[in-house]
Amino acid sequence: MHKVRKGVITVAGLGTRFLPATKAMPKEMLPVLDKPVVQYIVEEMAASGITEIIFVTSSQKRAIEDHFDRNFDLEEQLKKVDKLHHIQDLIELSKKVRFFYTRQSQPLGNGHALLCAREFIGDEPFAFSDGDSIIDAKTPVVKQVARVFNKVGASIIGVQRIEDKQAMTKYGNVYSKNSKLETRNSKLYRVEKIVEKPSIEKVSPHGLIIGGMRYIFTRDIWSFLEKQKQGRSGEIWVADAVNAMAQKKPLYAYEYEGQYFDTGDKISLLKTSLHFAMKDKETRHELHRLFKN
Numbered sequence: 014m015h016k017v018r019k020g021v022i023t024v025a026g027l028g029t030r031f032l033p034a035t036k037a038m039p040k041e042m043l044p045v046l047d048k049p050v051v052q053y054i055v056e057e058m059a060a061s062g063i064t065e066i067i068f069v070t071s072s073q074k075r076a077i078e079d080h081f082d083r084n085f086d087l088e089e090q091l092k093k094v095d096k097l098h099h100i101q102d103l104i105e106l107s108k109k110v111r112f113f114y115t116r117q118s119q120p121l122g123n124g125h126a127l128l129c130a131r132e133f134i135g136d137e138p139f140a141f142s143d144g145d146s147i148i149d150a151k152t153p154v155v156k157q158v159a160r161v162f163n164k165v166g167a168s169i170i171g172v173q174r175i176e177d178k179q180a181m182t183k184y185g186n187v188y189s190k191n192s193k194l195e196t197r198n199s200k201l202y203r204v205e206k207i208v209e210k211p212s213i214e215k216v217s218p219h220g221l222i223i224g225g226m227r228y229i230f231t232r233d234i235w236s237f238l239e240k241q242k243q244g245r246s247g248e249i250w251v252a253d254a255v256n257a258m259a260q261k262k263p264l265y266a267y268e269y270e271g272q273y274f275d276t277g278d279k280i281s282l283l284k285t286s287l288h289f290a291m292k293d294k295e296t297r298h299e300l301h302r303l304f305k306n
Contacts, residue, residue, distance in 0.1 A: 015137050017159045017229055020063040022054060023126040024144035025071040025117040030278045039074045041144035043276070045286050046293065050276045051077060052103070053147045059109045061156035063140055067113040067133045069126040081112045122248025128238050136232045138162065141251075146225035147285060149292075150271025154227050157269045161201060162229040167263040170204070170255070171227035174220045174268050178213050184222035185209045185252050187266045200268035207256040209245075221266060223252070224273040233262050 028040030041051035058066060068077060091097040117126045140155050148154045158171045172187050189202040237254040244250045258264055274285040290296040
């Protein structure tokens with residue numbers, strides 16, 4: 014089995030929920046404190062042993078390429094005023110990971126976007142994420158899922174288990190063939206099917222949702238994506254291809270440890286920013302003063 018060393022992040026969406034802010038700036042570059050959303054995801058992959066990442070972009074996403082590229086003139090200027098520490102984490106990230114880019118020529122869904130990365134990935138297993146979700150975890154979630162992948166040797170989805178059935182209707186639900194796959198690992202499930210945003214009467218009885226798009230895929234996914242017909246909005250979706258794969262191939266779900274934050278709308282992005290602000294001593298102190306007043 015190949016080591017998981019490549020990652021795909023799809024960032025080709027239009028970001029219409031954040032207009033007019035995203036007219037000139039990619040939604041994935043919106044800041045959570047002092048870092049753009051997509052940097053959190055890249056840092057998670059890098060901390061999980063991913064050494065090559067390909068972004069599937071669109072023509073409006075050039076800022077992402079510029080962000081992860083080294084700017085030696087800027088670095089030299091910051092050195093002179095003793096402020097290089099402001100971008101030191103980004104510099105170290107560029108030393109750990111090689112970045113590649115390909116464009117999705119038309120907005121045909123995240124399944125079509127993932128297919129755009131096939132030539133780069135080849136037959137290797139790989140990590141896959143969208144560019145919207147941040148997961149705050151002690152152990153990076155991609156690393157958690159990759160560890161389990163190394164044991165089961167088949168495609169695997171990172172999931173969360175929640176009890177609020179109404180909330181479950183907002184996510185992709187995962188249904189298991191048996192309540193638990195192994196007595197030794199009560200967080201590992203064999204997937205029977207996936208249903209996007211089911212009605213409240215038909216949510217997963219196991220409470221499993223795809224909270225944050227964290228997958229480890231084998232090469233099996235490519236044939237299902239190629240055959241996948243257009244789904245909602247006339248687009249090709251990863252979840253539909255994964256559901257088809259579950260009918261034919263072993264597919265697993267792992268209940269990861271961590272707190273998932275969706276940043277795909279204004280309120281969710283604000284909640285995410287507040288969460289990380291409260292983890293920072295300086296900003297937490299300022300927030301306490303603000304709310305007291």
